[in-house]
Amino acid sequence: MQKNKPSKNWKDSLYEIIFEADTTAGRIFDIALLICIILSVVTVMLESVIGIQQQVGKILYTLEWVFTIIFTLEYFARLMVVKYKRNYVLSFFGIVDLLSILPTYLAIFFYGAQSLMIIRVLRFLRIFRIFKMVKFVGESNVLMQAIKASKYKITVFMITIITSVVIAGTLMYLIEGGENGFTSIPRSIYWAIVTMTTVGYGDIAPQTNLGQSLAAIIMIMGYGIIAVPTGIVSAEMIQQKSKDKLSTQCCPVCLKEGHDADAVHCKFCGSTLNESDKSQ
Secondary structure (H helix, E strand, O other): OOOOOOOOOHHHHHHHHHHOOOOHHHHHHHHHHHHHHHHHHHHHHHHOOHHHHHHHHHHHHHHHHHHHHHHHHHHHHHHHHOOOHHHHHHOHHHHHHHHOOHHHHHOOOOOOHHHHHHHHHHHHHHHHHHOOOHHHHHHHHHHHHHHHHOHHHHHHHHHHHHHHHHHHHHHHHHHHOHHHOOOOHHHHHHHHHHHHOOOOOOOOOOOOHHHHHHHHHHHHHHHHHHHHHHHHHHHHHHHHOOOOOEOOOOOOOOOOOOOEOOOOEOOOOOOEOOHHHHHO
């Protein structure tokens, strides 16, 4: 005879609403949260406009505190229902959730700190999970894995670039000298970086024929250099490409997502994804 599953307590029910987007209640909660995030970011941006701030500044200030209180209650609710609190606090979204509420409180002591509330826009990344855009989640995982796999190649590439701009800047300093704007090696290296990246601010420019010839070589090199990191990451992405279907399931232990649709255990920490299965 099969035993009946024990009924969930209020913490488990609240956990599903806050951390899962697969239930109707959880979906409504997350959509309402996204609306609050959007309105909060818009409020911060409008407050920076002097004309609007003068007309409705008090209303915007009140709205800031309303949204801050909502996010504060949400943060402590997440902290209360999550099983492994340290994992949530130190997770990416845990840090973002905390940073999104601190500026308003800091603004009490430091004027202008409320502008840092714009970091709340990072919370909008939850949209991929809420609307089950798992393909985007999967592609982001592929991109992150590709970047990690390319880190040594990119490091070598960056060292080569740094060496090149130091040499080019030093040569330009010797060729042009202070009378043409290259007053020091660091300033000349700045010119080399601006030129090699094809930005070209034009605040410093070589005047001699030899200096212009060197500048032309650096500019041509810049076009080739831009393509190198793109090729490195693209090649790794092809190798890292995965066709596995992913779900929006959130691990109750490490709080990471991007698991296979039929996964029973978390592929990051090995914990059981659906702990209610243990009670069967």
